[in-house]
Amino acid sequence: MDNQNDVIEQQLFTLLRRTQAIHIGTASGDVELERSSYGILCLLADEGPQRLGAIAQTFRLDPSTITRQVQTVVRLGLAEKSVDENDRRASLLELTELGAAAVAEARDHRREMLDRLLAAWTPDERAEFLRSLQRFNATVEKWIEHGTPT
Incomplete structure (x- = not known):
């Protein structure tokens, strides 16, 4: 490698691959969360109900991509859509009890793995x-x- 930035770029790519392995390795419980579903559910757990456009902007993804991902979490009963009372043309997505429990369980499992990795x-x-x-x-x-x- 020619310089530090070359090594940093390589290490970032390695981190990306390892992050996928951590995601797969930390799947637990009754609900198997895909990485995109986990991200959306964590956003809702951390920041509360969100408009779909705000979710798309947060993840810097096309709204159609977020719509498909949101359909998955709604279909699984992890989140539910409702009409935004401030703008009845817009939808809000919020966690269900099942979704909140799934996020909490996944986060606990991931944090246990981090404890072991960084022991x-x-x-x-x-x-x-x-x-x-x-x-x-x-x-x-x-x-x-x-x-x-x-």
């Missing part, structure tokens, strides 16, 4: 990793929102 790391190493990951994500967000990472 040999010191608290300082974990804190450094967390700070760097948060900074990287914030930089990417600025780039997406403003076209510049600064």
Whole structure:
């Protein structure tokens, strides 16, 4: 590799592959969550009911893609659509009790796996990793929102 950015790019791709393995390896419970379904359900758990357009914008996906993914979580009984009282033309998506339980169980299982994966790391190493990951994500967000990472 020529420089650090080459290695970083390679490591990001490796992380992407490993993240998929973690997703598959942390499936548990009665409901098998696809990665896209898990993302939508976590958004609803963290931020409450969402308009479909807001979900599409959050994930930077075409609304038709989000519509298909939302249909899946609704069909599984993990979320339900309702009319947005502020704009009756729009729909809101919110978690059902089953969806909230599925997210909680999946998150618990993933956090247990992270505990095992990072068991040999010191608290300082974990804190450094967390700070760097948060900074990287914030930089990417600025780039997406403003076209510049600064």
